[in-house]
Amino acid sequence: MHQRTDTVENADDDPGDRKPSVVDSVKVEAPMKIEASVKVEASSVNFDVGKLRDNEVDTTHLFSTRDTWKDKEELLDWVRRQANRVGFTSGEHKLLKRKVKHEATRSRKCGCLFKVRGYVVRENNFWKLVILNGVHNHEMVRYVAGHLLSGRLMEDDKKIVHDLTDSSVKPKSILTNLKKKRKESITNIKQVYNERHKFKKAKRDDLTEMQYLISKLEENVYVHYVREKKESQNVQDIFWTHPTSVKLFNNFPTVLIMDSTYKTNLYRMPLFEIVGVTSTYLTYSVGFAFMTSEKEDNFTWALQMLLKLLEPNSDMPKVVVTDRDPSMMKVVANVLPDSSAILCYFHVGKNVRSRIIIDCKVKHNVVVVDGQKKIVDEENHRPALGHRPRVRRPRAHAGRGSKIFLRNGPVLDYVETTILKPFKDKLVKAWTDLVLHLRCRTTNRVEGAHGAVKEYLSTSKGIWVLVGKK
Template identity: 40%
Template sequence: MDDSNTHKVDTELGSMTEQGNVDAKPPDEPHNVVPLPLPHPPPPPPPTIDFRIQFTTATKFDNRAQMLKWVSDLARSLGFVTVIVKSDNEAIGRKGYVHIGCQRGGKYREYCHRKSEQKMTLKCGCPFKLKSYLLSSGQWSLNVVNDEHKHEMTGDFQGHKYAQRLLPEEKELVRELTENMALPRNIMTTQKKRRPQTATTMKHIYNIRCRMNMAIRGSRTKMQHLMKCMTEGKYLYNHRVIPGTETMSDIFWAHLDSVKIFNTFPTVVMMDSTYKTNKYRLPLFEIVGSTSTGRTYPVGFAFLSQEKEDKFVWALQSIRGMLLCQDDMKVIVTDRDQALINAVNIVFPKCTPLICRYHIQMNIKANFIKKAKLGRKLRIRTVWRHVKIL
């Protein structure tokens, strides 16, 4: 009995050992190890480009401007931009010279210390350098000091601020075209036609126009300059300020020619507001009249701080003051602005107020299509077509 118990215990131990050996991994079996990602290979060194042959010349230039133009044109044709690194203006006892380098030479100097801002620069420490000296004969010589570039050349100079600069004669052209009421896009097209290789953008055109306007305005504020222009242009204008302050809230103006035509054809007048015409987000209130031949003409304009009844009343009173006979106005056409309709009834009680046909049509279309439970294609192509015919 003891032997049988011993045999039974040995059998159970053997089975447990076999089960444990099945679950366990052999000591020689390799473990599953996740391989680490290989580091990226270092970037290749920047190419070294030699331009000694191109800039080596025995030519003597008659003046400094001629030398700089020759260097700049040659550099642009090769794919980079040159800048003046250092120069001397021929002071007493010193010899005039000019040191010319690549625009991408030197290091970027931070003007702010905000770490969150991402800074991008074209500068990469390019060692290219030229030297030009003023000779005793009055001519300028050119020597190559360092002929290497440590960056690739480019054919597109967008973003190169020195290459995008306008020439003095081009700046004068922008001023002349601006005075002749030319649009900026037309000015840009003219510049491209005259110098196809220019890298100037619309931003430069706007900057010159802004500096021109600031020079014309001088020390006056924008509102003071506006009043001056209206006085010189012989406009009829009226304005209001916020009570207790010197801040202008509303302004109305009309040309004298418009006043004459308005007194000739005052029967029908149309009024509406236009938006997104100025950076102050003020609505532009327009008053337009109609002649006996059906042609329209501008009566006056007003910038209103708000589209409220008292604002419209003030603008309509300015219009009424332009009429020699205030009973000549018969019909006033407006949109569905209730504040404007109320103001018309207050200032011109004898006039017949009408709603613009265009606004009526848009209102019918919006409500009818919304309430008509029809398919989209049938609703737009068929139903609305019959509504317009009616």
Template identity: 30%
Template sequence: MTYYIQAEPSTNVVQHIFFCHDKSFEMWRAFPHVLMIDATYKTNMYNLPFLQVVGMSSTNHTFCVAHAFLSNEQEATYVWVLERVRSMLHECMEPRLILTDRDQALINACRKIFPGAHRYLCKFHILQNIVKHCKGSFNGQDWEAFINQWKTVCNSATEELYKYNVLNLQRHLVNQQLTCIQLFVSAWTNQTLTFLQSTTSRAEGAHAALKKQLTTRRCSLESLVKKVDTLVLKQYAQIKKSLEESRTKRMNSHLQIPMFSNLLLKVSIHALNLLENELTRRIDTLRSFGSTCACQLYSGAGLLCACRLERLQNTDCVIQLEDIDIFWR
């Protein structure tokens, strides 16, 4: 483990503790593309917020990047934590995507430390806030209809679809405006690489996995760090196994797709599965529903979308490795 401690200068009282597992360091430098940040609570005897920073591998596995015990959740505190995270990436690529809830202090810190990353809001947390503040204003059926329409708005693939879906939603809104839509609506988020991530659910999952190991919500900091050690080692083993499979295992369904021939054993099996699923989304099928490809997989994940795959298939061409974003290789 690598530790950093920040203390109050005048009293020398410890305020924040940052730590990173050696295996986390290894995984973070291998997959620095995606960063998700979220705090969890009621994990330790001092009632300190416990910040988990997590990443994502090309094989679709979650891993813990770093952790921190915080005495407060102010911007300066988050800056200190993220500076430690960035220092681990010396001579490596920095994250291209950061997902958070709408904690303005955290958002500001991310902007300062990783100015080149695309920063988006977690759709899950937005939905939670809508449920908390709005559900009481609806009856049962109207609420279900509203939520379904809201999800449709969030998943709008193009700006034109967004405008159309918002009009359908308007009858449920009274003197309300949709703000910060560029930070969570697909029409805008998918214009940049998100690797199909729109929530911090991976961080929430890391919270749940950790809390499942806790026998009490008032454990010592030392005990909590030991639980983190167990969690990280498990994640490392899973990712190592999945990477080895991608380098050595050829899936039968992939072998049956000639255009994949250049990609086998060179990109993750998960990426090939995404491409295989996209092949079923034929452009003519999409048009039969009066829609278009929208190219979400291409612009949002760095993989070829339905219309591009169809063009290759019609000309008996294969996908080149250069057509796949480096994240998946």
């Protein structure tokens, strides 16, 4: 009568290439024919358990059981759980087939002789366990979580990570999903990040990040333009948009809102985003551009590529809303001379409030009023922003322009010289209401689009692979 056995054991290591560590392994041999009894060589069983040397630990009592298991996987799971409880890991050791990269690098294996063997009983086809050597020649670790072997991802876990990564699920949500699927899992977030990185790198193959981005844009039929540096073939700027955005832009070109955002890629390149407004006051994306810097040359190229999207008989944009970026304002005036420029009054008001606090030397605290943070005077506990300038709308018959009521001279000078005199026609409602701006006097719409893009990318230091598939 034959017997089928599966061995759970450690592979011997080269004595000259050992480094003290806490690593054990599980090795499952191919099934053999079943016998009624288990034959074990006497030389492989440890009879000298009572005499332990330094750093040796006897774990025989933890694996001594009369339990049976339905299949091999149940047996291996039980062995791994017991190993994690006591403080050592299990896995299959393989000898290196190639030379290590650094001569100072050594193996983590310590030649532990711990060995247990699983076998199948013919009468009921259940699996049982026999201990061949329950002694370890190393100390047990205190915390097994996050260990290289004990926390490794199984093949099923890797497939889950790959599928959820393709669905743009965040790493912490992936880890939660893995622990729900397998409650005994002690995988940590670092191993999830490592597997995501391997998966994305494998998808990219030998292509660079920029090459992969361009290939995905071509694959999804995006309209894109690339500008390279003159002295080299490195990409300087890249502009892209979706075909649906091109149709919307030709139908609703009246108002454009432009702004740049940051922390969207590993290379710290600004992401220049342009959005438009439909006749029903809905926001749509017009185009995106990665630029090496926010200089006039970069903005000029991006807006020139934007105008290429317009059909010959389409109307030109009538209103362009931006923040007070000097380079962008100058480029808009040059590339779109027939358009009316409007400055975001929210950003201007924020600058004025900051100037009031500095010039008026207001001692302020931040308190929460009606769920909103407000700056208040420390002494009178009243809003310090009450000192902001009040602008009276000029009338057509009044030749004096705007009149400002303010208690402090330096702030009045700042508002008049820095804001009103150069930009009153782009900021004050009396002038901005003369153009059809569709109630867009701030950059809030493009700021909201920035938030949606960043949430979709799910990382601030990702690579263009993420953007390439969007």
